[in-house]
Amino acid sequence: MIDVRVELARNAFRLDVAFAGDGGVTALFGPSGCGKTTVIRLVAGLERPDRGRIVLGDRVLVDTERGVFVPPHRRRIGLVFQDAQLFPHLRVATNLAYGRFFTRPADRAVSRDAVVQVLGIDHLLGRFPATLSGGEKQRVAIGRALLMSPDLLLMDEPLASLDEERKREILPFVERLRDEFAIPILYVSHAVEEVVRLASTVVRLDAGHVAAIGGAAEVLAPTTLAHAGDRFGAVSVLSGKVAALDPAHGVSTIAHAAGSIVVPRLMASVGMTVRVVVHATDVALGRLPDGATSVRTTLAGRIAAITSDVDGPFALVALDLAGGERLYAYLTRLAVDAMQLAVGQSVTALVKAVSIDERGVAGVPRA
Missing domain, CATH: 2.40.50.100 (RNA polymerase II/Efflux pump adaptor protein, barrel-sandwich hybrid domain)
Structure with a gap:
């Protein structure tokens, strides 16, 4: 479970959000500039909130009143961005191994073979990133994040940079990831079809605030006549x-x-x-x-x-x-x-x- 209650002011933008996800995929949905990526950065520890509290399971990651701030490398959180950000000089197998490098052997709960099988990347292990398609790169990036055995996976618009064919290719793999690994996911997207397909809980953001929380049908329904x-x-x-x-x-x-x-x-x-x-x-x-x-x-x-x-x-x-x-x-x-x-x-x-x-x-x- 992830519980987020944070406030942050940056120039003219003010973020003030509170939401919780009980497992599965919690989607942060809304237009560009509404604060989705800022929330991801706060949860990952890449930014500090002005005020607030972030709790992951039974661990307090941030509590501004008590002066608690767990650094990013100790949060046990995996990140997948729009750009796969693979190491170009390392083969796929070594890129995957890098995900396990900073995880203590006792905490390595996710099997390499299981990740390779679920993501369908066995045939890619000996190749370099430059020879992969965009969809293949994203699958490897997801695998590397999974092999950290994280307590939470953050996915910041992981399909946004892909063309329609590559999106169609990778969505089933994200679905299998959701269903076959007991790792909660915080998923950022502005694509309705992705959110409906993947999310059990949808948090709709608007101008730095939570506009609605709930199931996809209720959160995505129009409430007024749009412009x-x-x-x-x-x-x-x-x-x-x-x-x-x-x-x-x-x-x-x-x-x-x-x-x-x-x-x-x-x-x-x-x-x-x-x-x-x-x-x-x-x-x-x-x-x-x-x-x-x-x-x-x-x-x-x-x-x-x-x-x-x-x-x-x-x-x-x-x-x-x-x-x-x-x-x-x-x-x-x-x-x-x-x-x-x-x-x-x-x-x-x-x-x-x-x-x-x-x-x-x-x-x-x-x-």
């Missing part, structure tokens, strides 16, 4: 079980109480519970009969709220779906008026399969 340019960040998180895999068409079907959700091909098994990110700008509403549209995902719901932009073109519609989950849809006010939409009305939500990013669809993280 025009921000509407693309409004999402819903739905959960269901994989009902069918259709390799002939390259799609998978997820069963939901409100209907079926069709998504691009998943690396999942039938019966697996998964979470799906749906962007509010990708949802249309209608009262069409089944089969009247090319859209394969149709979900039954009732309008719970409509928030309109009085001087602008948009409206945010909240739907209570059958089964209890909430789905948000961004529409134009023109569409709302033309369809005469109203609170309490039964409608059908339509979502194109191609609009769902399969990178954000994965098994529900362990708490």
